[in-house]
Amino acid sequence: MTRKVHTVTPDMSLAEAIRFLKRHKVSNAPVVEDDAEGHRLLVGFLSEGDCLEHLSNEVFFGSPAPRQTVKTMMKRHPVCVEPEMDIFTLASIFVNHRYRHLPVAAEGRLLGIVSRSDILHALNGFYQEAFKERKSKKFPPNLAEIINHRFILKR
16 A cells, blocks of 8 residues: 555646646546545545546537536545455455555545555465465465455554
């Protein structure tokens, strides 16, 4: 999981959002608002696809009224994962729904973002260790150990 996440705010314009994604070389960004205590609350998720859809509509149909902002383009109530979710549940979500990135949140607060690549790397590391051990012992893997392998947020 990446804790240092590039985020956008709901009031950013379409042009600002596109510049932001290009400048940071990211294909998506969580949309956050700060609460009274300074915590980043996740309010949506914006992707290059969302920007492309609205930009092409704006170019083709002319300037819409009202102007497009992150708030009007973002996916509200994005699919999120929790920091204590096990790695196989995460892998299943990524495989079955074709997501590339998912926000990690707890109680509405953004904690980070996890990518399909992060899960692949973690699962492959576990596989490599288990394979080495299996090779030397010639025993089947302990499935309870694998299933209980958690993707836990380290604070």
